[in-house]
Amino acid sequence: MNFDPFIIPFNIGLYFILIYAVVRSVIWFRELSRPDKLRLQRGFFGKAFGQSLKEIFLESLIHRKILKSNPRLGYMHMSLAFGWFLLILFGTIEADIFGERHLNPPYKAIFFKFFSPDHGKTFFEASYAFLMDLILAFILSGLVLAVTKRFFSRVVGMKKTTKLKPLDKVALTSLWLIFPSRLIAESLTSGAYGTGSFLTGNLGAALASFLPANELAYPFWWLYSLSLGTFFVLLPLTRYLHIPTELFLIFMRNSGIRTGDKPGSFSEVEVHSCSSCGMCIDVCQLGFSAGIHTIQATYLMKGIRNSDYIHDIAHNCLMCGRCDQICPVGIEISPIRMIVRRIEENDRVYENSWNGYFRNRLNVPAPKQDNKPSYDFLPAPVSKKADVLYFAGCMTHLTPSIKKAMVKILDASGLNWSFIDEDGGACCGRPLMLAGNDREARELINFNSQLIWKSGAHTLVTSCPICYKVFRESYYLDVEVLHHSQFIKNLIDEGLVNMNFLQKRVTYHTPCELGRRSGVYEEPKEVIRHVATLEPTGYDDENSLCCGGSLGNIMLSHDKRRGIAEDVTARLTANDPDSLITACPLCKKTLAQATSTRVVDIAELVAEAIADAPALKKNPSRHKKKVVRESAASL
Amino acid sequence: MEKFGFSLTKARVIDYDANDRSIVSYILEREPSLNLCIECGCCSAACTTGNFTGFSLREIHILLKRGENDLVRQKIRKCMLCGKCILVCPRGVNTRNVVFLAKQAFTKNEGYEF
C-alpha cells in the first residue's frame, strides 16, 4: 500500500508550513540592515554555525535553561520537543530500514504503522517498535503535564500561566490531539495485526478484545493526520510560530546580531520566538508584589504580535531586567520595550497607526516637534581642571549623606579631584531616555559631556548607577567611568585609604542598574566585606530584586511602589542585620521609607570606617602629624 | 449732558471658567494622583531644572488645573524627568507622569501645537 486519502490533510499542512518558512525567512533576511546581513552570512559559514546547532539542541529541544530553573516545567517542554524530534528521526529511519524502499516521502514515516501494519514480528523489528513506543510514552507523559498545567498551573511549579486567544486554543487542541490519536490509531492497528510493543501492543490487544479494531483504526488515522495538518496550517497564525522562529533567532544571535534601538527583522524574530512559557511572569515583582498581571514580557510580545495598543504595557514596567535574565529563549526584552517606548514618543497619532507597527513604523509621519532645544537655559559649561571628577547626580543630591561620605572618601584618597555638580547640575539624561525622549536626553548628554571634556580628567566617578549606566553606554567619553563602589575598591587595592573593620552584620541590596544592567556585582560586595560582615540574602547577584523606586516606570503609583519596597525590605532583612547596604541613592531613599532597619549606602559605610579623616581640619595637631608622616614618606 | 470723561471699563476679572480644561482632564483621566496635590511646593524646591531657572512644578500643576494651557506648553518642556520631585512629594503624586502626559497631550493630540 502506498497511498491513502487520509494523508492529504497532513501533506497540505506540511508543504504549506515548509513554503511559508522559506518565504518568511527570505523576507526577514531582506529586511536586515546591511551589516547584519553580512554578520548572518559570516555566521553561517563559521564557528557560529556549530555553536548555533549546539544551542538549538540544548535550548530548543532539551530546554536546558527551563530544566535548570524549573525541572517539572522543563521536563514538560523537553518531552514534547525532544520527544517529537526523536519520533520523527527514528520514524524516518524505521521507514527507511523496514519500509518497502529507501528514501520515503515524509508521510510514510509519520504513518509507518498504517502502511506496514504487520511490521514488528521479528526480534529486531520488535525491539525497534519498543524504542518507538518508549518515545511515544515519553511524549505522552509530557502531554499529561501540559494538559494539567493548562488547568492547574501549580502542577509544574508555576504560579500563573499565560492567557490564550481563540486561534491559539484551536492550535493547542490540535497539538494535544496529535499524540493521543497516534497512540490510539497505532494501538488499534497493532491490535488487529497482533504487533506493537509494550504500549501500543498491550493497549491494542486490550482494545481489540472487545472492539472491531481494524475498522475503528481508520478514523483515528484520519484524526491523527487532521490534527497534524491543522496544527501546521495554524502554526504561522498562532503563538506556535515560536518553534520555527526560535531556530532562526539562535542563528542570528550567534552571528552577533543584536536588538539595537530601532525596530527591525531581529526584534521581529525575537517577538515571534516567545514561547509564552510564562517564566517572565513568575519573576516579575509587579506581579507578585504589586498585583499587576498584565504587563509582563510575554504580554508585551503578544501585544506586539497582535498589533495591539500597548502603551501601558510598554510603560508600566520597572525595567529591572529580571525577566531578561530568566527568559529561556534569550529574548532581549528590555531593549524591545525601549523600542516601543521610543517609537511611541516619536510618533504623533498612535491610536490609529498602530497596526503592524514593527514593519510600518518608520514610514509614519514624524510627530509635531519643532526641534527647538528644551534646555537652552543651561549655562555655558565651565569646569575646573582635575584628574578625577565626581558626578553626584540628581538622586545623590537628594541624599546628602551619600554626597558627604563621598567627599570624605575623595578627600581621604589624596587625589586631585573636582566636584562637577556641586551646586546641582543637569540630569544625566537616562530618565528621559527611559521615557523614550531620546532627543531631549541628547541635549543633556551634550551639556554634561562638555563639562567632562573640559576638565581634562581621566576618571569619572558617580554615585548613582543610573548615571553610571548612561555615562558608559550613551556618552562618547574618553574617560574611565566608575561607580563609586568600583572607585572605592580601587582605593582599597592601591592602599590609598585606611579603614577600620566595623563589627556589623549587614546584607546587600544589588541595584538593578548596577547589577543586571551593568554587570557590576563583585566590587560592591568586596568593599563591604572589607569593612563589615556581609551575609547572603537569597536575592543576590542576578537574582536581586528591584527596590520599587525605579525611574524606568513612569506609571506606577506611590502606593504600589511602597508595597514593592516593603516586600523587598522584608525579604532582605529577614535575618535582622544591623544595616541594609545598597549602592544607589534612589534605592536607599526608596528602601529606607519601607523598613525600620537602617539603610546605608556603601559610601556611607566606608566613610564611617575610614580611620581618622574627619578630625583633619578641626584638629591642627593631627594635621601636623599627617604632614610629618608625609615628609617621612618622601625621605 | 456734561461729559466728565468717565466711561464704564470692561470687567478685568479673569474668567477661568472660560478656559480650556481638556489638557488637565486628559491627564487626570490617566494619572488621578494629580488630584492629591496640595500645592505645597516641595517638588519645586527639590527640582533640578528649578536650580537653573524659575521653573516650578507646583506652578505647572496650578496652571494646568486653571486651564492656562499656553503657559504650561511654554514651560513644561524644561523638566528633565529626573524624578526628584516624586521622592519629596508628601502626597505621593506621580509627578513625572503628569509632565509626561502633559507633553503627550500637546504633541500627540490634534489641535494643539507644541
Ligand code: SF4
Ligand atoms: S518572554 Fe521569554 S520568559 Fe517570557 S514567556 Fe516569552 S519565552 Fe518565556
Ligand code: SF4
Ligand atoms: S523588567 Fe522587571 S518589572 Fe518589567 S516586566 Fe520584566 S520583571 Fe517585570
Ligand code: SF4
Ligand atoms: S510636592 Fe507634591 S503635593 Fe507638593 S506641590 Fe509638588 S506635587 Fe503637589
Ligand code: SF4
Ligand atoms: S522631574 Fe522635572 S519637575 Fe521633577 S524635579 Fe526633575 S526636573 Fe524638576
